[in-house]
Amino acid sequence: MLDATSSYNIMDLRIHVDDRTGRRIVPDTERRADRLPGNRYGNRPTMKDVAARAGVGLKTVSRVVNGEPGVTPETERRVQEAIDALGFRRNDSARVLRKGRTASIGLVLEDLADPFYGPLSRAVEEVARAHGALLINGSSAEDPEREQELVLALCARRVDGLVVIPAGDDHRYLEPELKAGVATVFVDRPAGQIDADCVVSDNYGGARDGVAHLIAHGHRRIGFIGDMPRIHTAAERLRGYRAAMEDAGIPVEDAWMSLGVTDPERVRRATEEMLSGPAPVTAVFAGNNRVTVTVVRVLAEQTRPVALVGFDDIELADLLQPGLTVVAQDAATIGRTAADRLFRQLDGTLLTPERIELPTRLITRGSGELPPAD
Amino acid sequence: MLDATSSYNIMDLRIHVDDRTGRRIVPDTERRADRLPGNRYGNRPTMKDVAARAGVGLKTVSRVVNGEPGVTPETERRVQEAIDALGFRRNDSARVLRKGRTASIGLVLEDLADPFYGPLSRAVEEVARAHGALLINGSSAEDPEREQELVLALCARRVDGLVVIPAGDDHRYLEPELKAGVATVFVDRPAGQIDADCVVSDNYGGARDGVAHLIAHGHRRIGFIGDMPRIHTAAERLRGYRAAMEDAGIPVEDAWMSLGVTDPERVRRATEEMLSGPAPVTAVFAGNNRVTVTVVRVLAEQTRPVALVGFDDIELADLLQPGLTVVAQDAATIGRTAADRLFRQLDGTLLTPERIELPTRLITRGSGELPPAD
DNA sequence: TAGAGCCTGGACAACGTTGTCAGATGCGGG
DNA sequence: CCCGCATCTGACAACGTTGTCCAGGCTCTA
Structure with missing residues (x-):
């Protein structure tokens, strides 16, 4: 069945793979449709069927279905009856094809x-x-x-x-x-x-404000835990962090930053590392909601209090002890x-x-x- | 423009309203499509256009696009070029109409x-x-x-x-x-x-277990705050609550139940009512996640500890003080x-x-x- | 009563794709 | 050189809907 010169297969309705041609991945769940009862749309009635049953023209049915003017009440009633009896429902695929939207x-x-x-x-x-x-x-x-x-x-x-x-x-x-x-x-x-x-969102400004907030409360060794900088938001937030630190004249140390680590276990380790050593961070800025959740967990296990500001609000943030300060964006x-x-x-x-x-x-x-x- | 005998209007692509006919609501944002540039699909190229440009038949283009066998590499290349040049993308609406799925x-x-x-x-x-x-x-x-x-x-x-x-x-x-x-x-x-x-989910069994858990910890006056009983899940959970109470031989008092109140403000009041009076409840079973969140807030304001079990798990539930005990379903x-x-x-x-x-x-x-x- | 005009209804093409089928081409063997 | 066969290609119809256009019947007026 396969053409040797090509890596493509017989196709069904599938998600595209190639960017221009609309070619599709080969599914192994092929030919499901063929085994289905009925021919197409499970033998749904069409306007033609309705028209036949009501004894009117095709277009008249269309008019009734779409509430267009120009149909006598009596005709409309007959069409309506046929629609009800057959359980007709307009096929929007065809409609779309015709109308273009x-x-x-x-x-x-x-x-x-x-x-x-x-x-x-x-x-x-x-x-x-x-x-x-x-x-x-x-x-x-x-x-x-x-x-x-x-x-x-x-x-x-x-x-x-x-x-x-x-x-x-x-x-x-x-x-x-x-x-x-x-x-x-x-x-x-x-x-x-x-x-x-x-x-x-103003990711840069938001992060800068959040970090500045920590600085205003006396922190100088502030950790930043963010996503991969190839993600635009993550890069912007990092930039905001750096800007706030620079504004305050605080040189940022590499050990204070964790970038691109997202799974809970590794975020946990990264956080714990920042909190250990001779000069641990006294505050953490968490780069997104998922990171924040993990950091909250880690901080809850610490004996000494560590300040935290997270990017993105979280449900129940107000009920934590202490309540979670966040830079919120309104989704x-x-x-x-x-x-x-x-x-x-x-x-x-x-x-x-x-x-x-x-x-x-x-x-x-x-x-x-x-x-x-x- | 309107037909006086009918409440329907000239139609555009709209969401259905009538259950059988497929009639649609009248939008006031009518006729948007008409004002758009281009005729249909903004003048997108079709297979016919591709075929003309590549100097092949329509069906050959279809074959290439769908990776069907039986096309010489040379022909395929020409078609591919035309596709790329025109930025063609297959119209799945037409495809759907033809294929039926x-x-x-x-x-x-x-x-x-x-x-x-x-x-x-x-x-x-x-x-x-x-x-x-x-x-x-x-x-x-x-x-x-x-x-x-x-x-x-x-x-x-x-x-x-x-x-x-x-x-x-x-x-x-x-x-x-x-x-x-x-x-x-x-x-x-x-x-x-x-x-x-x-x-x-086993709403009945889950609620019964949750309430039984409270009973096992010594509670007898247990409040239930649930959604409208016309919602099946809410009714089942209520049934579970009653069953657990009955199993323990505790007659349920009306004042312990709040049904059908869902907005935070009223849930708050309902909860506060249960917690006041001469014989307040000592524990609350919250019927769903939204209710639970509000109840947690109310309980946090209380001076005396009140036990709580909620239906549905909530993020950060483990970080609350005390941690939130829940009957979890796995969405x-x-x-x-x-x-x-x-x-x-x-x-x-x-x-x-x-x-x-x-x-x-x-x-x-x-x-x-x-x-x-x- | 004829003619103009309106109202209702229906025939037909078109939307862009795919399935069917038959025609064209090329190749090897007799 | 011709025939048969395999391979490749394209014409055509069909999917179910809507837009266009025309026919027929009616009412109203002159």
């Missing part, structure tokens, strides 16, 4: 299970809903290839717009799509190598802003790509106000 | 922003991904009408399958869809009035199980609807082991 938008984010993205996704969904569109979600798992795969699969489905939280840093693969009129907004991090709308607002811009692009009221930076908010709850325990 | 499944849940549903959604997505399908998400906001609206919109798009966390308790509107072969799995709560697959496992069944329905390997009940797990962390402070 899918009334759906795609959202590619890192991980739907992350408490930061849930509210963001929900906010995007609400805006979409207000515009009559549905939301297709995809998690990139922070993998650039998977991001591209998802984005292109969404484009092949002809979503009207895309909200993308980029995992990669080169988005030139989107150029044909943008040119073709797919509205696109990048969120949380800017797009790479292309000019596109983007909505981000819902970010999502709403991005989706708004997306639909304004679709409206045609928004033409030039812009970078929108939303402020962060320092929420003091206790952990960031602890004095240094030297 | 959309390779997408719908997930209707209550609120994507709820930390319980994020992981569940992600788990469903992962299974879908393994089967080459995309996930369309919708939040019902616990509104039965909105649930139906979403479900039917998804059906109109001909999703291959549906995972539904029901908000309503009558799902007969789904009968034509089921008959037409839309795979369906209900999650978290069973379907109403129809026979369908369903994956739920990811629930989602994975449901999605697995969905695809087995699509495989044809799963035929008779079944109810799957997943066990819960009591996680003791301190708050549930506090002795009664009379």
Whole structure:
């Protein structure tokens, strides 16, 4: 069955792999559809069936279904009866093919299970809903290839717009799509190598404020635990940390920084290292919500108090002992802003790509106000 | 423009409203599409364009795009060049229309922003991904009408399958869809009035265990704060509470129960009421994660210790003082199980609807082991 | 009563893709 | 040199819907 000159197989409906052709990965769950009962759509009735049963023309059914004027009440009743009897439901695939718009938008984010993205996704969904569109979600798992795969699969489905939280840093693969009129907004991090709308938090300023807050409370040896600097947000927050330290005239020591370590076990070790030795840090700035959670755990085990400010708010942060001081970004607002811009692009009221930076908010709850325990 | 005899308007691509006809709500953002540049899909190239440019037939392009055998390397190269040059991407809408399967499944849940549903959604997505399908998400906001609206919109798009966390308790509107072969799995709560697959937690047993745990630690006056009993999970948990109390021979007093109050402010008041009076409760069983969070806040303000067991685990629960004892359900496992069944329905390997009940797990962390402070 | 105009209904093409089938080409063997 | 066969290619119909356009019947007016 396989063509020897090519690595591609017989295809089914699959997610794209190649960036331009729309070629797809070979599934081993091939041919499922063939075994299904019924021929297509499980023998669903079509408008033609309804028309036949009601004894009217095809277009008349279309008119009734779409509430278009020009149908006598009596005819409408007959059509309605046939619709009910057959359980007809309009096939939007065909509709989309005809009309050219899918009334759906795609959202590619890192991980739907992350408490930061849930509210963001929900906010995007609400805006979409207000515009009559549905939301297709995809998690990139922070993998650039998977991001591209998802984005292109969404484009092949002809979503009207895309909200993308980029995992990669080169988005030139989107150029044909943008040119073709797919509205696109990048969120949380800017797009790479292309000019596109983007909505981000002031990661630099937020981190700087957070660290400055610790400095204001007397700390000088301050640790920074962040994600890989190839991630834009992580790099910006690191920059903010450095800026605050420099503003205060404090030279940063390498031992105070942990970059690119994200799994709990290693974050734990990194934190413990900073807290040991002859001149341990007296405060920690945690670069994102997941890191913060782990750091909180480690600090809870320490005998001496260590100050902590985390980036991203966390549920129950106020109930910890001490309450957790954070630099909060509002996921819902970010999502709403991005989706708004997306639909304004679709409206045609928004033409030039812009970078929108939303402020962060320092929420003091206790952990960031602890004095240094030297 | 409006037909006086009907409440329907000229339509665009909108979410359904009527349960059978596929009629849609009237949007005031009407006619957006008309104002857009380009005609359809923003003038995207089609296979025909590619074929013309490459000087080959339409079908040959299709073959190349789909990796079908029977194309000379030389021809393939020419086609590939044309594809790259034009930025062609296959239109999956047309493909779907032709093939009859959309390779997408719908997930209707209550609120994507709820930390319980994020992981569940992600788990469903992962299974879908393994089967080459995309996930369309919708939040019902616990509104039965909105649930139906979403479900039917998804059906109109001909999703291959549906995972539904029901908000309503009558799902007969789904009968034509089921008959037409839309795979369906209900999650978290069973379907109403129809026979369908369903994956739920052992809410009754979990709540009973949780309450029994409190009783075992010496409590007799135990409060129950739950959601509206019309929600199946809430009713089951209430039943578990009553069962545990009855097993212990403790008559339940009305003042110990709060049902159907969910917003934080009122949960707070309900909790405070239970804790006041001549014979206040010495322990509280909180019916879900949102309630639990509020109750934790209230208890933190109390001078005397009050025991607490919550349904649903919460991040950072271990870091509270005392740690939060919970009856945990595993959202990811629930989602994975449901999605697995969905695809087995699509495989044809799963035929008779079944109810799957997943066990819960009591996680003791301190708050549930506090002795009664009379 | 004829003509103009409106209202209703239906035939037909088109959307972009894939499945079917038949035609074209090339090659080897008789 | 011709035939048969295998390989490659393309014309065409179909998927289910909507937009266009025209026909027929009705009402109203002159």
